[in-house]
Amino acid sequence: MPDPAIQHAALKGLLSLPRPVLRLLSGGGVVYRGGRTLDPRFQFLARQASRQRPLSTVTPQEARLASSQMSKTLEGQVEPHVEIETLTLQTEAGPLDARAYRPASQDPAARLLVFAHMGGGVVGDLDTSHVFCGLLAAGARCAVLSVAYRLAPEDRFPAGLDDVLAAYRWARTNAGRFGAPIGSAAIGGDSMGANFAAVICQELRRHGEPQPALQLLLYPVVDVASETPSMATYADAYPLPRALLAWFMGHYLGPEDDPADPRLSPIKAADLSGLAPAVIATAGFDPLVDQGEAYAKRLLQAGTPVTYRCYDALAHGFGAFTSLVPAADAACREIASLVRAALLGRSG
Numbered sequence: 001m002p003d004p005a006i007q008h009a010a011l012k013g014l015l016s017l018p019r020p021v022l023r024l025l026s027g028g029g030v031v032y033r034g035g036r037t038l039d040p041r042f043q044f045l046a047r048q049a050s051r052q053r054p055l056s057t058v059t060p061q062e063a064r065l066a067s068s069q070m071s072k073t074l075e076g077q078v079e080p081h082v083e084i085e086t087l088t089l090q091t092e093a094g095p096l097d098a099r100a101y102r103p104a105s106q107d108p109a110a111r112l113l114v115f116a117h118m119g120g121g122v123v124g125d126l127d128t129s130h131v132f133c134g135l136l137a138a139g140a141r142c143a144v145l146s147v148a149y150r151l152a153p154e155d156r157f158p159a160g161l162d163d164v165l166a167a168y169r170w171a172r173t174n175a176g177r178f179g180a181p182i183g184s185a186a187i188g189g190d191s192m193g194a195n196f197a198a199v200i201c202q203e204l205r206r207h208g209e210p211q212p213a214l215q216l217l218l219y220p221v222v223d224v225a226s227e228t229p230s231m232a233t234y235a236d237a238y239p240l241p242r243a244l245l246a247w248f249m250g251h252y253l254g255p256e257d258d259p260a261d262p263r264l265s266p267i268k269a270a271d272l273s274g275l276a277p278a279v280i281a282t283a284g285f286d287p288l289v290d291q292g293e294a295y296a297k298r299l300l301q302a303g304t305p306v307t308y309r310c311y312d313a314l315a316h317g318f319g320a321f322t323s324l325v326p327a328a329d330a331a332c333r334e335i336a337s338l339v340r341a342a343l344l345g346r347s348g
Contacts, residue, residue, distance in 0.1 A: 004072035008323070011073065015041045015324050034233040036284040039313040041325045046238030046315075056247035060122050060153060067123040075127075076323025078134035081105070086126075089147070093166035097148040099126045100178055101137035110142035110343050111213040112180035114171045116164045116193030118317060120221075120248025121152050129190060132319040132332060139336025142186075142343060143178040145171050149196075153251040158263060164189075164196045165203060168212070186343065187276070188216030190319050191240075191288075192248070195221040198266040198295070201275045211276040214342050218281050218335070219316050220292050222267040224249050225259035228290035237285045240316040245287060267295050272302040279338045281331070284312035307338050 015022070022040040023029060026047040031038035038046075055063045078084065081104040089096045113136070117128040126148050137144040149163035168187055176182040189197045194217040201215050235242040253259065262269040278299055282292035289310065296308040311318065311331045318328040 004069065007073045008076070012324055015044065031285075033285070034230070036312045038285050038315070039325060039327050041327075042238065042285065042313075042315045042321075045321075045324075049238050054241075054243065055123075056241070056243045060151075060251055064123045064151075067119065068125070068127065071127050071130075071320065074320050074324060075131045078131055079103070079138040082134045082137050084134070089167055089170050091163075091166035091170045093163045096163055096167055097126060098167065099130070099133070099146045101133050101144040101146070102178060103138045103141060103143075105138070105141050106143060106179055107141040108179060108181075110140065110180065110340075111184055111186045112143045112145055112171055112175040112178050113140070113186040113188055113214070113216065113339070114164070114168045115144055115146045115216075116149065116160075116189035116196045117146065118189070118191030118193055118219075118320075119151070120245070121157070121160050121192045121252035122248050123151070124192075129193075129319060131322060132190070135322060135332055136336050136339065139333055140339040140343065142339070143175075143180050145178065156254045157252055157257055160192075161196050161199055161263065164193075165200050168200055184210065184213050186214040186216065186339075187212040188214070188218070188339075189220075190218035191317065192221055192252075194218055195264075195266065198222055199263050202262060202266055202269055202272075205274055211274070213276065214339065215276045215278045216335075216339055217278060217292070217295070218319060219283050219286055219288055220280065220295065221245075221288060222295045223265045223291040224253075225265045225268065226291075228294070230290040231287045234285055234287045234289070237287060238315055240286060240288070242287050267291060267298060272298050272304065275299065275302070275304050277305040277342055279307045279335065279342050281308075281335050282310045283314045283316050283318055284310060285314065286316040288316065305342075307342060309334070309338070 019040045026043045083102045085100045117124045147167040149160040171185045187197045280296045282289045322329040
């Protein structure tokens with residue numbers, strides 16, 4: 001198997017070529033859809049990926065291996081001056097692997113942020129959002145606790161959700177271990193991890209527990225029951241085509257599960273009032289972009305403070321591309337600053 005570091009360096013060199021050259025190598029022309037123009041670096045990556053076997057045609061085990069290899073190829077270096085600790089949390093759901101990120105510039109008043117990685121509930125691990133969590137910790141000046149959770153189809157819904165909720169409750173009690181205020185925490189995630197974060201806020205409200213200091217939802221899955229125009233407009237978008245989204249849900253949901261259950265589709269909840277302030281970011285070239293925007297609007301209508309950004313030229317999962325796509329890096333740094341402002345109680 002090729003050395004991921006060598007692959008990364010080669011790919012970074014290619015992606016440093018001028019935009020017109022990248023478009024030429026990607027088949028020529030500008031990718032323009034739904035009023036948006038795709039970043040040429042994502043255009044090039046999509047062309048390369050089209051030559052590989054789609055994840056939606058392999059087994060979950062094969063998909064995990066491919067996803068892990070891709071993560072190693074894509075990722076760069078973690079932000080300097082961020083201390084990283086791998087640990088095991090002893091939670092009500094059992095022991096859970098986790099990784100803590102503490103920046104040298106940590107604000108002792110900033111809440112600990114519990115983070116759940118992307119992967120459709122089927123793939124992914126602590127390495128999936130490793131670089132992004134370091135960037136988030138440094139930019140928001142808060143400790144970040146990334147949590148591993150059980151995956152489907154071995155452990156279908158709600159196993160992963162239960163794990164992240166248990167990790168959040170553990171973090172709320174043990175935040176002082178990471179130099180953060182005890183008794184509260186923030187919750188966040190990307191893609192399926194953002195689904196967990198949104199659902200957890202609703203679950204805490206249902207159980208009469210205090211809300212997180214913040215919910216950070218990056219390109220969230222908040223509706224697995226409905227069709228939206230972006231599902232068709234970006235049906236073949238890299239790296240989350242509609243076929244892969246359906247494949248994920250086919251493994252994540254059991255035969256008796258109702259896709260409209262708010263614990264699967266949090267946007268289906270009748271009442272979204274009283275939930276944590278939110279920072280929500282979507283990618284323009286993503287089948288999920290409509291539902292992320294819709295959830296932001298629903299929260300606002302319910303009286304929840306929301307900071308919303310759509311990065312029109314970027315694709316789903318852009319948090320994993322910060323070392324290769326400058327626009328993705330800029331977006332993630334803005335998101336970290338928005339989290340910082342939200343944790344300080346400022347609007348963005």
